[in-house]
Amino acid sequence: MNFANSRRRFQFAAFFICIFISFPAIAQEKKSADSKAAEINGVVITKEQFDKELNIHLDRVARQGRQVPEAQLAAIKNDILEGLIEREVLYQESQKAGIKINDQKIDEQLAAIKTRFPSEAEYKTALSKMNLTEDEVKLQIARGLAIRALIEQQVASKIVVTDAETRAYYDGNSQMFKQPEQVKASHILIKVDAGADDAQKTAARKKIETVQQKVKTGGDFAELAKEYSEGPSNTRGGDLGFFRRGQMVKPFEDAAFTMKANEVSDIIETRFGYHIIKVYEIKPEQTLAYADVKEKLNQRMKQEKVEKDANQYIGKLKKDAKIEKYL
Numbered sequence: 001m002n003f004a005n006s007r008r009r010f011q012f013a014a015f016f017i018c019i020f021i022s023f024p025a026i027a028q029e030k031k032s033a034d035s036k037a038a039e040i041n042g043v044v045i046t047k048e049q050f051d052k053e054l055n056i057h058l059d060r061v062a063r064q065g066r067q068v069p070e071a072q073l074a075a076i077k078n079d080i081l082e083g084l085i086e087r088e089v090l091y092q093e094s095q096k097a098g099i100k101i102n103d104q105k106i107d108e109q110l111a112a113i114k115t116r117f118p119s120e121a122e123y124k125t126a127l128s129k130m131n132l133t134e135d136e137v138k139l140q141i142a143r144g145l146a147i148r149a150l151i152e153q154q155v156a157s158k159i160v161v162t163d164a165e166t167r168a169y170y171d172g173n174s175q176m177f178k179q180p181e182q183v184k185a186s187h188i189l190i191k192v193d194a195g196a197d198d199a200q201k202t203a204a205r206k207k208i209e210t211v212q213q214k215v216k217t218g219g220d221f222a223e224l225a226k227e228y229s230e231g232p233s234n235t236r237g238g239d240l241g242f243f244r245r246g247q248m249v250k251p252f253e254d255a256a257f258t259m260k261a262n263e264v265s266d267i268i269e270t271r272f273g274y275h276i277i278k279v280y281e282i283k284p285e286q287t288l289a290y291a292d293v294k295e296k297l298n299q300r301m302k303q304e305k306v307e308k309d310a311n312q313y314i315g316k317l318k319k320d321a322k323i324e325k326y327l
Contacts, residue, residue, distance in 0.1 A: 035047040035048075035326075036324075036326045037049065037050035037081060037084070037325075037326055037327050038050075038081060038084065038085050038323065038324060038325050038326060038327070039322075039323070039324040039326075040085055040088045040089055040092070040321055040322070040323050040324075041089075041092060041321055041322050041323075042322075043088060043092070045081075045084050045085070045088060047326075047327070049084070050080065050081060050084065050327065052130070052131065053080050053083075053084060054076075054077060054080050055130075056130060057076065057080060077327070081325065081327055085318070085323060085325075086314050086318065087143070087147060089314070089317045089318055089321050089323075090147045090150060090151070090314065090317065091143050091146060091147055092321075093150055093317055094146040094147055094149065094150040095146070097150060097153065097154075099146045099149045099150055099153070100146075101142045101145045101146050101149070105145055106138050106141050106142050106145070109141045109144075109145065110134075110137065110138060110141060113137070113141075151306075151310055151313075154313060155306055155309050155310045155313050156302075156306045156310075158309075159302055159305045159306055159309065160302075161298050161301045161302045161305065163294075165301065166294055166297050166298045166301060167290065169297065169301060170290050170293065170294075170297060174287060177287050177288040177293055178285065178286070178287050178288075179283070179285065179286050179287070179288060180244045180245060180285055181244065181245070181257070181282070181283065181284055181285045182242040182243065182244050182282070182283040183242065183243060183244075183256050183257060183259075183279055183281070183282055183283075184240075184241060184242045184279070184280045184281040184282075184283075185240050185243070185256050185259075185277055185278060185279045185280060186221060186222065186225060186233070186237060186238035186239045186240060186277070186278050186280065187225070187229070187231065187233070187238050187240060187252075187275045187276060187277045187278070188208070188211055188215075188221075188224060188225045188228055188229040188231075188238055188275065188276045189229050189230050189231035189234075189238075189272060189273055189274070189275050190204045190207045190208040190211070190228070190229075190230055190273050190274045191204070191230045191231075191272060191273040192204045192272070192273035192274065194271070204273060204274055205267075205274060207228070208267055208273075208274040208275075208276065209267070211224055211228045211276065212266075212267060212276055215264055215276060215278075221237070221238070221264070221278045222237030222238065222239070223237070225237045225238030226238075230273070231272075238278075242281075242283065243256075245257060249270045249271060249272070251268055251269065251270045252268055252270050252275060252277070255268045255277055256277055256279060259277070259279040260279065260282075261279055261280060261281055261282055262278075262279070262280065263278070263279055264276065264277070264278045265277040265278070265279075
């Protein structure tokens with residue numbers, strides 16, 4: 001994983017898709033009492049604000065079960081500082097353009113943030129850990145929405161992807177639109193724990209054989225799955241939906257992809273236990289038709305153009321701004 005690139009990707013996601021989930025620090029008017037991280041056209045980003053942004057980033061990485069290699073830390077710090085500078089430059093430009101964000105939009109985004117937390121209490125705890133107040137969050141939401149509106153106005157609204165461009169991309173990248181063979185199946189699982197002894201394995205085997213006999217004598221597979229299956233899909237009658245090769249453990253996959261529609265398997269043993277599989281439908285390998293992917297492909301190509309042109313736009317704004325870095 002290249003952590004050095006993560007900030008810029010996150011930044012564009014914030015512009016076009018969502019709010020600034022990480023609640024980055026808010027630049028302040030020049031204050032001599034605070035040590036500076038950077039200064040943009042007279043507006044100071046303090047060292048405290050930089051540290052807060054860095055800690056939020058590191059915490060987010062840690063919550064994903066990852067660690068930042070020491071060798072990449074300097075690059076990450078530089079990216080974070082550049083991100084703060086870019087957002088400040090963009091926000092200043094949004095204000096020059098007269099962009100205003102109404103309270104309703106801010107409240108809607110705040111409500112969306114809160115839905116990411118199991119409860120109001122956990123939301124407030126998260127703010128406390130980040131040393132943020134809700135007013136600061138609302139201010140940052142307003143800034144983020146203003147930046148997004150600026151990018152939409154100055155960049156995204158001017159970009160067009162023609163049908164000819166979309167078709168040319170589709171024709172030149174046909175492998176991207178191939179769908180592998182897929183199987184729609186259900187299963188009944190009797191679990192066998194990894195440390196199970198012979199007696200436990202025998203008991204599980206007898207149980208699955210009993211269920212197998214019920215299937216063979218005309219029992220409804222979905223109802224039997226609801227009654228006997230010990231897998232998480234039991235409430236759905238064992239339904240696993242469509243899956244392709246590589247998504248299931250190999251013994252299960254090997255059986256499912258050699259079966260015909262409406263066929264029921266023999267007992268299959270995997271590391272999870274004993275299974276009986278019923279295949280309902282088979283989708284052969286196919287290439288998605290252009291008409292089916294045209295709209296999404298057009299959106300994707302436009303987004304790529306927006307990112308490219310936004311980078312150039314940001315670069316120009318930074319070049320024209322008076323920027324001092326102190327880190």
